[in-house]
Amino acid sequence: xxxxxxxxxxxxxxxxLKYNTCEALGQRMDKFGVDVSVIxxxxxxxxxxxxxxxxxxxxxxxxxKRYKNRLIPFAVINPIYAGWxxxxxxxxxxxxxxGIRLYPKxxxxxxxxxxxxxxxxxxxxxxxxxxxxxxxxxxxxRSWMDIxxxxxxPKPEWSMKNIMPIIKExxxxxYMILNAANSLAVDKNDMETFKKADVLIDTSGRTLNDxxxxxxxxxxxxxxxxxHSPILDYLTGLLRIESLRESExxxxxxxxxxxxxxxxxxxx
Amino acid sequence: MNINRRKxxxxxxxxxxxxxxxxxxxxxxxxxxxxEVSLSKPKKYDLMKDVMKYRKIDAHAHIYFxxxxxxxxxxxxxxxxxxxxxxxRYLSIMPGTPEQFREYNDLTIKAIKKYPKHLLGGFVLxxxxxxxxxDEIKRCTDAGMIGTGELxxxxxxxxxxxxxxIEKLIDMKMIIFSHAECQLGVGGYRMKYNGNKEPNTSIPExxxxxxxxxxxxxxxxxxxxxxxxxxxxCKMLKDxxxxxxxxxxxxxxxxxxxFAVEQLGEDRLFFASDNSxxxxxxxxxxSNLTEAQKKKVFFDNYNNLLKKGGRNVx
Numbered sequence: 001x002x003x004x005x006x007x008x009x010x011x012x013x014x015x016x017l018k019y020n021t022c023e024a025l026g027q028r029m030d031k032f033g034v035d036v037s038v039i040x041x042x043x044x045x046x047x048x049x050x051x052x053x054x055x056x057x058x059x060x061x062x063x064x065k066r067y068k069n070r071l072i073p074f075a076v077i078n079p080i081y082a083g084w085x086x087x088x089x090x091x092x093x094x095x096x097x098x099g100i101r102l103y104p105k106x107x108x109x110x111x112x113x114x115x116x117x118x119x120x121x122x123x124x125x126x127x128x129x130x131x132x133x134x135x136x137x138x139x140x141x142r143s144w145m146d147i148x149x150x151x152x153x154p155k156p157e158w159s160m161k162n163i164m165p166i167i168k169e170x171x172x173x174x175y176m177i178l179n180a181a182n183s184l185a186v187d188k189n190d191m192e193t194f195k196k197a198d199v200l201i202d203t204s205g206r207t208l209n210d211x212x213x214x215x216x217x218x219x220x221x222x223x224x225x226x227x228h229s230p231i232l233d234y235l236t237g238l239l240r241i242e243s244l245r246e247s248e249x250x251x252x253x254x255x256x257x258x259x260x261x262x263x264x265x266x267x268x
Numbered sequence: 269m270n271i272n273r274r275k276x277x278x279x280x281x282x283x284x285x286x287x288x289x290x291x292x293x294x295x296x297x298x299x300x301x302x303x304e305v306s307l308s309k310p311k312k313y314d315l316m317k318d319v320m321k322y323r324k325i326d327a328h329a330h331i332y333f334x335x336x337x338x339x340x341x342x343x344x345x346x347x348x349x350x351x352x353x354x355x356x357r358y359l360s361i362m363p364g365t366p367e368q369f370r371e372y373n374d375l376t377i378k379a380i381k382k383y384p385k386h387l388l389g390g391f392v393l394x395x396x397x398x399x400x401x402x403d404e405i406k407r408c409t410d411a412g413m414i415g416t417g418e419l420x421x422x423x424x425x426x427x428x429x430x431x432x433x434i435e436k437l438i439d440m441k442m443i444i445f446s447h448a449e450c451q452l453g454v455g456g457y458r459m460k461y462n463g464n465k466e467p468n469t470s471i472p473e474x475x476x477x478x479x480x481x482x483x484x485x486x487x488x489x490x491x492x493x494x495x496x497x498x499x500x501x502c503k504m505l506k507d508x509x510x511x512x513x514x515x516x517x518x519x520x521x522x523x524x525x526x527f528a529v530e531q532l533g534e535d536r537l538f539f540a541s542d543n544s545x546x547x548x549x550x551x552x553x554x555s556n557l558t559e560a561q562k563k564k565v566f567f568d569n570y571n572n573l574l575k576k577g578g579r580n581v582x
Contacts, residue, residue, distance in 0.1 A: 015499065018523050032554075033313035138519040140451045140495030144458070151495065153464045181518075206518045209546055233520045235315060236550030242315045243347045243546065 001255075002034045002238070003262040006178045006202040006226030009060065010042035010053065012136070014143035019230040022060050026067030028234055035259070036070050037229075038266070040101045044076025045136065050107075051087040058095045072266065074099040074131060078107040079115035088119065092126055098266065099123075099176070101131040105147050105158070111165045120170040129174035129265065132166075134158045134181050134205060137231060151182075159183040164190050167197050174198045174265065179228045180205030184214070200265045202226025203237040203257070211240050211257075212248035220253045224262040318553055319349055322566040325388075325581065326353040326548070328418065328445070328490060328516045328540035331379050333357070338379045342386055344545040352581055353541075354570075355379060356390035356417020358447065361466060364394035364422040369404060377411045388581070390417025390445060395429040405436055414579045415442035418490055421466035424455070425487075426474035434478070438485050441577030443512075445488035446470050450496030450504075472504035479508040486510060486573050491542050493517030493551065498524050502531040509536070512573070515552065515565070516542035525555035525565075539566045 009020050019028050029037060044053030054075045061068045075091030077084050077100050091097040100123050104111055123130045135157045139150040149157050159182040167175060171193055180201050186194045204226040227237045241257045331338040345353050357372040373391045380389040391408035393401035423429055425446040437444050448470045453461030455469035475489050487510060492498045494517035505511045513528060515537055528537055541548035552565060574580040
């Protein structure tokens with residue numbers, strides 16, 4: 001079984017995307033053998049009022065009869081925007097969304113913002129995961145209108161160190177980390193907290209090219225298949241798993257990566 | 269019991285959903301009304317079978333001055349069915365003196381002599397040192413190298429300093445391969461931004477200029493997946509038929525390969541990794557290219573250019 005924990009529908013304002021509807025994603029899943037995808041609306045990265053995007057996703061799922069039960073929706077919430085508590089409540093309890101995706105850089109707040117801490121604690125108490133993304137697109141191709149966290153400049157893209165402060169603030173929440181395109185290293189003082197935290201990292205990011213070694217240092221429960229579709233190609237995240245040698249990951253470990261870790265994390 | 273086919277399919281599918289997803293999604297289906305659902309388990313896709321189906325030449329890879337190189341690169345290639353890798357050790361950010369480029373080329377020579385079945389060598393040079401660079405072309409060719417490796421930040425590919433080098437490479441029917449970027453604030457493109465890169469970084473416009481000056485030259489534009497704006501690259505290079513692009517780089521955007529073929533045609537793409545091996549194969553297999561087009565990109569296009577100089581691998 002294959003569960004993709006990192007997919008989207010919706011638009012990216014600076015480039016035309018293919019396969020960015022529930023229907024098109026579903027066809028992609030069928031073609032490449034993916035059973036279930038965790039999705040959110042990319043429009044929520046850009047709408048000031050993210051709840052409009054969550055509602056759009058809900059409506060699209062309702063209309064996508066062929067695929068809706070294979071798509072697990074997450075809500076995009078901005079914790080410094082009016083009404084976010086109610087939006088979160090509505091998304092989880094009325095729209096059936098199973099987790100939260102957060103975009104501090106795009107929504108312009110700090111990783112230790114009190115509102116974010118409150119949101120993560122609420123998610124923890126509701127039993128749903130929160131998700132952070134290293135980057136949505138490779139910053140070297142960024143549009144002049146995009147955010148200016150750019151690789152190899154004094155204001156670089158994020159790495160795990162940028163996310164660690166919220167994990168320290170709420171160590172007992174469930175965290176998904178997506179598109180790990182940069183370092184997974186944390187400061188020495190944070191290593192114990194990170195080790196104990198319930199953190200699931202998807203395989204779409206380029207840092208996962210050496211997943212064979214990472215399984216040894218981080219453990220086999222830490223990672224799960226993800227595509228970052230439709231921004232990244234649909235197969236590389238899977239190829240990182242399937243090309244592992246037996247000495248690096250036996251069949252049982254590969255099954256954890258394909259779906260076992262995601263099932264445990266999502267409680268399905 | 270009178271049950272029509274539609275209802276049967278619906279009920280069976282909902283049941284299958286329950287088995288597949290457990291109570292989690294059954295709850296969601298209920299919240300959404302739980303109406304008609306057609307849920308079929310997708311057919312299994314054998315990714316590794318697809319990977320191994322194609323013979324591959326990696327037109328852009330690197331080795332390093334480490335104890336694990338080039339074995340590390342060979343291992344990465346082997347697991348993805350990459351028969352041959354064209355390796356070099358690029359000059360990075362450094363003056364690129366003759367002593368430096370000879371030392372770097374020596375590393376490549378050593379590797380291709382140790383693994384002649386799997387490694388092809390590309391040499392590096394610096395046109396600021398004309399005589400030494402021309403001498404180095406002869407030395408490296410005599411040692412079995414097939415063309416340039418990734419030429420780097422020292423000089424833009426369109427700089428007149430390159431003319432005598434390029435003329436020599438054209439005489440020898442060798443592929444002229446250079447690093448390139450396409451990013452705000454790099455190499456002359458929208459310099460009100462600061463991309464924090466070397467001033468002599470080549471950009472697509474530099475390839476257009478040099479390819480126009482030398483229509484008989486065979487130019488390889490490095491890594492459309494190198495992180496830059498690949499739509500801009502492909503559109504800029506569209507009307508330069510003697511510029512070939514390699515597909516390497518750590519970025520594996522969906523639609524990159526389809527777009528490149530649409531803009532440049534199926535004969536002007538070289539499969540390559542720049543050591544980002546999973547992305548290099550994944551992005552091509554995920555594309556909508558036909559079997560024949562994939563074969564061209566993975567192997568034939570590059571090999572056909574090698575053939576012009578009698579350096580083909582089959």
